[in-house]
Amino acid sequence: MQCLNQKPFTATRPAAASRRVAVRVHASTRQPEAVKIAAGAAALSLATTSAAQATEIFSSANGLDGSLTFAVGGGVAIAGLGALLVATDPQKRRSQQMAQTGGDEKEAVKTYFNTAGFERWQKIYGETSEVNKVQLDIRQGHAQTVEKVLRWVDEEGSLAGVTVCDAGCGTGSLAIPLALRGASVSASDISAAMAGEAEKRFQQALASSGGKAPKVAPKFEAMDLESIQGKYHTVTCLDVMIHYPQDKVDGMISHLASLSDNRLIISFAPKTLAYSILKRIGELFPGPSKATRAYLHREEDVEAALQRAGFKVTKREMTATSFYFSRLLEAVRV
Structure with a gap:
């Protein structure tokens, strides 16, 4: 180069x-x-x-x-x-990357998280010490976002019997603690490798906690977001939208809203001038590991999509570490 x-x-x-x-x-x-x-x-x-x-x-x-x-x-x-x-x-x-997957953004994400992406992110979302400083920072940032969601749901009282759909569950960092709190969790990820890892980690968490199994065991399935069906009290989707452009995100929000009877909790990478410039700096360094694109989204665009779907934002949080930045929104049906 x-x-x-x-x-x-x-x-x-x-x-x-x-x-x-x-x-x-x-x-x-x-x-x-x-x-x-x-x-x-x-x-x-x-x-x-x-x-x-x-x-x-x-x-x-x-x-x-x-x-x-x-x-x-x-x-x-x-x-x-x-x-x-x-x-x-x-x-x-980006055009070259899209050509490699037949122009299918979703297929690019699926392929990445079933291969090199899985190896990288199962370490970041795990407890292994085999991570560098940046990976550790991202792990801590993601954990902070999860803790904020858990605080929000805990404020509502017991989760016993509450139905939750966790779309894009990854390795189960949110789905597992929700299930251990008594929620009836249906978790899915576009990556079969991620969904399988989440199932394994739930069994490990159950064994190490010494507690009894929840009345309804969580389900972990390999499924793209648009294929999820059913009705749930709460629908969550964390750190997924960064992989998709705004038009796709609008459709994702519409579908997630159709699954929720009460509440949506989503996160995304907020778009500002400084964020956009630093993202472009990252693009100066192409490589085979950069198999997905990183998309930033304006908060007003995300909120507008929620409003069109019949939801109103009631809570907002921002997680900002050195290398992880995520806007978190809770919206309820109006």
């Missing part, structure tokens, strides 16, 4: 601000793990970070792979970063 902008590119704000950002990108045959993971599975953002935290974000990425170096001297210099992005053509790469 050719080197892009080997000399540092410096953009300077007005003198009063006395802030600058220097960006040096050296693209090598090795792929920066920090960029691969963050761009493919979590929304990258500096919208709410301080200068110190921004520096930590980029120095962490640099520490994982010497092919990427960022020096941030306070804030986010959008203009300086924007000039760098002209050198890449991510749209062409």
Whole structure:
């Protein structure tokens, strides 16, 4: 791969601000793990970070792979970063990726999470120490999102007998604690490998907890979201929409809403200018592991889709770690 902008590119704000950002990108045959993971599975953002935290974000990425170096001297210099992005053509790469799966976005996600993606994410969503700093950060961010959902449902009282559909269950990080709380859980994932791992982890959690099995054992099935049927009190869908563009997300929300009698809980990667630019930086580093696209979504677009489906947002949370950013919404039927 050719080197892009080997000399540092410096953009300077007005003198009063006395802030600058220097960006040096050296693209090598090795792929920066920090960029691969963050761009493919979590929304990258500096919208709410301080200068110190921004520096930590980029120095962490640099520490994982010497092919990427960022020096941030306070804030986010959008203009300086924007000039760098002209050198890449991510749209062409997306087209090539889509061609490999016959233009089917869903098939690309399914293939990824049944192969290389499964190996990576079952470690991130597990307890193994065989993760790097970025993967650990994403694990902690996802866990925080799950804890927020559990707090919301606990505030409603006992879950005994409450029917829950967890769409895109992954390895069961949300479905399992809901089942252990007494909910009647129907969990599914587009990846058979993920659904199988979730079933295995439920049995392990049950054995290690020493508690009795729930009255209704959770079901873990390999199924794409649009194929889910039934009626449930609560429908959840965490960290799934990042893999799909807005038009697909609109359809997903409509279908999820048709399954819920009462409540929807969803998360997505929020779209801001800073998030979008850092996502583009990640796209400077193509590779075979980047088998899915990362899509950011405007909160107003997601909320509009919920309203069209007859739901009103009643709770909002934001999870922001160094490499994991997720907006969480609870909506109830009106």
